[in-house]
Amino acid sequence: MNEQIPPRNAAPGLEPETVISVRDLRVQFGDREVLHGIDLDVGRGETLVILGGSGSGKSTLLRVLVGLQEPSGGHIHIRDVDLCRATPAELAAYRKTLGISFQGGALFNSMTVAENVALPLREHTSLEESTIQIMVRLKLEEVGLAGFEDYFPSQLSGGMRKRAAVARALAMDPEILFFDEPSAGLDPIIAAGIDQLILRLKEAFHMTVIVVTHELASAFLIADRMVLIEKGNIIASGPPAEFQASTHPRVRQFLDRVAEPEIEDELDYLQLLTETLGAGRRPRGSKVR
Amino acid sequence: MELTVRIGRATLAGLAYLGGLARLGLRAAYYAFVAPFRGKPMRFQRAVHQSMAVGVEALPILSLISFFIGVILALQGAYELRKFGALNYVSSAVAISMTRELGPLITAIVVIGRSGSAFAAEIGTMKVTEEIDALETMALDPVQFLVMPKFLAMALMLPCLTTWADSMGVFGGALFGVAGAGFTFRGYLLSTFDALQLRDITTGLIKSIVFGGTITAVGCYEGFRTGAGPEQVGRSTTSAVVASIFLVIAVDLVFTAMFYVLGRG
Ligand SMILES: Nc1ncnc2c1ncn2[C@@H]1O[C@H](COP(=O)(O)OP(=O)(O)OP(=O)(O)O)[C@@H](O)[C@H]1O
Ligand SMILES: [Mg+2]
Secondary structure (H helix, E strand, C coil), rough: CCCCCCCCCCCCCCCCCCEEEEEEEEECCEEEEEEEEEECCCCCCCEEEEEEEECHHHHHHHHHHCCCCCCCCEEEECCCCEHHHHHHHHHHHCCEEEEEEEEEECCCCCCCCCHHHHHHHHHHHHCCCHHHHHHHHHHHHHCCCCCCCCCCHHCCHHHHHHHHHHHHHHHCCCCEEEEEECCCCCHHHHHHHHHHHHHHHHHHHHEEEEEEEEHHHHHHHHCCCCEHHHHHEEEEECHHHHHCCCCHHHHHHHCCCCCCCCCHHHHHHHHHHHHHCCCCCCCCCCCCC | HHHHHHHHHHHHHHHHHHHHHHHHHHHHHHHHHHHHCCCCCCHHHHHHHHHHHHHHHHHHHHHHHHHHHHHHHHHHHHHHEEEEEHHHHHHHHHHHHHHHHHHHHHHHHHHHHHHHHHHHHHHHHHHCHHHHHHHHCCCCCHHHHHHHHHHHHHHHHHHHHHHHHHHHHHHHHHHHHHHHHCCCCCHHHHHHHHCCCCHHHHHHHHHHHHHHHHHHHHHHHHHHHHCCCCHHHHHHHHHHHHHHHHHHHHHHHHHHHHHHHHHHC
């Protein structure tokens, strides 16, 4: 916890300080390139929402940004550290300032919820055990999991696991927060609670938050800026209002939830199937162009 | 040509595998013996916890197996010794084969089945559920956090288990000695101690420590190699068991040959 924090920009209204800067980022799995030259800047205290279809490379982008996946090309600068050339010590220092909640939660299944949240505190701080207990309780209250301290992840519902993962990501009061679909699988009330939490963190701690989500309502509520990724390329980027007014056909398609035209055949097939089965209903939520 | 290429490839793959094991072992050794002096925590509690799982919980099954092996050794030995009227040598035959060879080997096999496979399954599952990734993003090295305590536990528990297995084997031999070869229990034990040299016991224990290192390295390495998807965990566990058995026996051969050469001089 002794890494240097670069000075904040003194006067408000100036160009915000860039915390994450990505240039021409490429990622390859074997012969297959899944990110084709991503350019991205995230300012301090900014909430960036990453939108995009399934398999478009959102999780991969997050994994690269936290140093879990080696890019095959391009540059990533976090504050003044070049992530691709960082020494183990620099990488560790950066990671102590970030919190991440993975798409699948990634809670430690051999530990209770409280132990999960307490782990980074126990490992990286010299806080008293009693202080750690209090902090753990506060974080769990924050996500509405007070009273579940001694449950194991396997004893929680999917949504509760998600929330426990969010609590763990918050444990070290990180400067940068990464959320991979924090509200997928949560009921609307709790999902709204997570949105409020993100807004509160931004207000109170000026945290930089990067959220991958499919929930459009939530995205428009929390975002300072949005990017839309499609097949490994950023095809649109801008503040929510600009996004809302965009005439870019792919952006419109995404925001208006228009099904892919190719799916038509599949829908016909599904309809035929349901009709033959006697149900006679069209599949829900399908609006064919 | 085709054949030589294939042999070459297989050799390279084998060497790469051994290299991976060695790297893992060295990193764990660094965290166990060097890093604590640089202010990094030692994870004693985790090592103790692992030792319980590796050592104490293996005692019942190991006792039973090594006792049976002791009886079997005595029976097989007696079959041959009786022909020479040397039935009273059965105690030394059992003692020496147990301490030098079978005690360490049986212990290793039991530990592979119980713990080597469990290491691979544990780390493999954590890999699949992104728990390993979560550790890394918390700036915790999985080798320090998961692997090092396992190495410590194994290095500590395998010699203990082996000593225990040796004794249970001797008791197994004693059962036959008393029931079928006219020994008294006390007499059987005394002649066992007469036959054993300290070197028999130490070579066995040295082997057992190396076995412990091998089993841990293979189990953890296979765990980390687990690909995406739960079905890969099963594959890792299987390869951990197969590779450990092979490597333990190969290491056994090397060490036995080495002790043989050294022992002559
Ligand atoms: N470890 C991996 N090995 C090979 N291919 C991978 C790997 N991880 C991801 N991919 C591929 O990269 C592409 C992007 O995956 P990614 O997980 O980033 O998608 P995503 O945008 O997060 O999708 P979703 O919304 O469904 O979570 C996919 O086509 C996937 O097949
Ligand atoms: Mg994803």
